[in-house]
Amino acid sequence: MQPASDFSLLFDHDDGMEVSAAATDCDCACPVAMPPIPTPVQPSAPLSPHPDLRRISLSDRAWVAFVPSVSRVAVLNQATWDLLLTPPPLRPHTAAATDILAIAHRLGLVIAPNESPRLPLPPDGLVVWLHVTNACNLRCTYCYLEKSGETMSSAIGRAAIDAAFRSALAAGYRRVEFKYAGGEPLLHLRRVVELHRYATQQGAAHGLEIRGRILSNGTTLTPPRLALLAELGLGLMVSLDGLSVSHDAQRPTLHGGASAAATLDGLRHALACGLKPTVSITVTPQSVSGLPTLLSELLDLGVHFTLNFVRPTVTGAPTLTTAEDRIIEGLRAAYAVIAGRPLRYSLLGALLDRTHLGVSHRHPCGVGEHYLVFDHRGNVARCQMVIDQPVTTVAAADPLALIRADRSGVQNVAVEAREGCSTCDWRYWCAGGCAVTTYRATGRYDAPSPNCRIYQALYPDVLRLEGLRLLALHAPALLT
Numbered sequence: 004m005q006p007a008s009d010f011s012l013l014f015d016h017d018d019g020m021e022v023s024a025a026a027t028d029c030d031c032a033c034p035v036a037m038p039p040i041p042t043p044v045q046p047s048a049p050l051s052p053h054p055d056l057r058r059i060s061l062s063d064r065a066w067v068a069f070v071p072s073v074s075r076v077a078v079l080n081q082a083t084w085d086l087l088l089t090p091p092p093l094r095p096h097t098a099a100a101t102d103i104l105a106i107a108h109r110l111g112l113v114i115a116p117n118e119s120p121r122l123p124l125p126p127d128g129l130v131v132w133l134h135v136t137n138a139c140n141l142r143c144t145y146c147y148l149e150k151s152g153e154t155m156s157s158a159i160g161r162a163a164i165d166a167a168f169r170s171a172l173a174a175g176y177r178r179v180e181f182k183y184a185g186g187e188p189l190l191h192l193r194r195v196v197e198l199h200r201y202a203t204q205q206g207a208a209h210g211l212e213i214r215g216r217i218l219s220n221g222t223t224l225t226p227p228r229l230a231l232l233a234e235l236g237l238g239l240m241v242s243l244d245g246l247s248v249s250h251d252a253q254r255p256t257l258h259g260g261a262s263a264a265a266t267l268d269g270l271r272h273a274l275a276c277g278l279k280p281t282v283s284i285t286v287t288p289q290s291v292s293g294l295p296t297l298l299s300e301l302l303d304l305g306v307h308f309t310l311n312f313v314r315p316t317v318t319g320a321p322t323l324t325t326a327e328d329r330i331i332e333g334l335r336a337a338y339a340v341i342a343g344r345p346l347r348y349s350l351l352g353a354l355l356d357r358t359h360l361g362v363s364h365r366h367p368c369g370v371g372e373h374y375l376v377f378d379h380r381g382n383v384a385r386c387q388m389v390i391d392q393p394v395t396t397v398a399a400a401d402p403l404a405l406i407r408a409d410r411s412g413v414q415n416v417a418v419e420a421r422e423g424c425s426t427c428d429w430r431y432w433c434a435g436g437c438a439v440t441t442y443r444a445t446g447r448y449d450a451p452s453p454n455c456r457i458y459q460a461l462y463p464d465v466l467r468l469e470g471l472r473l474l475a476l477h478a479p480a481l482l483t
Contacts, residue, residue: 011065013079068112073431086100087112126372140256141187174373220262221267232278245290270282270306286311418434421450440454
């Protein structure tokens with residue numbers, strides 16, 4: 004937005020912009036659209052600052068302004084801040100002031116008396132994880148699977164797709180997103196191709212929008228394979244935790260060798276083929292110090308990325324609580340790299356695990372809500388982290404209804420029902436963190452995340468980065 008008179012208020016106008024969102028179902032950075040800015044409504048009473056309105060300094064002339072859990076993030080100058088805080092009778096009655104107040108109201112920074120709070124929107128589509136194979140050429144230290152050579156048959160895959168469509172239609176969804184995963188799904192690319200073609204055909208017959216994405220370790224990405232992905236319109240997520248030792252130590256090959264170089268080559272091949280891969284980075288105490296170097300390389304390549312915290316694979320396994328200060332320090336060092344390289348797209352949902360500081364959500368992921376996990380045998384689970392604890396099978400008339408009704412296993416408790424979270428200012432931008440991680444650390448699903456201190460320490464850093472990005476794009480003079 005261009006400054007009006009002495010006022011300046013900057014924000015992202017592109018409501019359809021794809022960003023990495025925490026309000027998704029897994030660590031694969033599935034793109035979601037930022038919620039649209041509400042249609043302007045002329046308030047019947049004078050506007051007042053939202054009682055939780057905050058700001059963080061970006062320079063001596065600019066601040067990032069926000070209301071935790073509620074508003075869009077914006078950047079404003081001192082004149083605009085003063086205008087928002089001035090009591091209505093004393094506000095200037097100019098066209099510029101009126102325009103700025105109307106925008107601030109749409110963003111949620113100011114409210115009218117007795118205005119209803121803006122609650123998170125319900126999900127608008129079904130997400131389906133297809134565990135295509137149990138085979139993998141890597142042996143990641145944090146993997147939750149017991150590897151084998153088993154692979155999903157054509158019949159099971161088609162039955163899973165049919166079951167997913169039955170549930171989508173019953174729930175009133177018009178969009179279904181398939182995630183082809185494993186193991187390493189590219190080891191059985193022919194099956195992925197067959198199943199996605201079937202899903203596309205059947206989706207069209209049912210009037211459903213179909214999207215697909217492959218979740219890969221990237222080591223077997225060749226130009227012919229990538230050309231096939233491009234032909235099918237499949238998205239690509241690649242796991243990469245570092246450029247050398249920090250990746251190789253936690254993502255070794257089957258025989259203990261290095262894999263980072265092969266993954267990086269795969270990414271470069273994907274870019275050369277015109278694909279736009281997203282890199283999923285698993286942050287561990289061992290790899291966090293390598294993040295600045297990794298992010299610098301990804302920014303040079305123009306690759307989108309998301310940072311995800313390592314998940315304990317069993318109850319009682321070590322969590323990040325033993326290395327909180329190291330994680331916070333390492334992430335801040337990584338953020339400093341981004342601060343020097345402002346991007347055209349937002350990272351509000353990419354920099355801090357399951358959080359998204361631009362999209363309100365009651366659950367950190369779609370588990371138990373709008374998410375189905377099909378294993379290679381046709382069983383259906385709530386979450387890929389507990390794929391060995393199925394709830395039903397592909398034969399069910401409506402597997403999603405059974406998943407939603409199930410009260411055993413992983414319970415993805417809404418943030419309002421989590422102890423300590425219900426009164427937290429950040430609750431709808433955080434939603435309490437991964438349910439599996441919380442349970443394996445505390446024995447409860449309704450407790451705060453063990454990573455809560457990390458989240459809260461870094462929220463201001465993430466918001467400041469967004470403010471610096473907006474300034475660099477729209478009003479760099481306010482940085483000086």
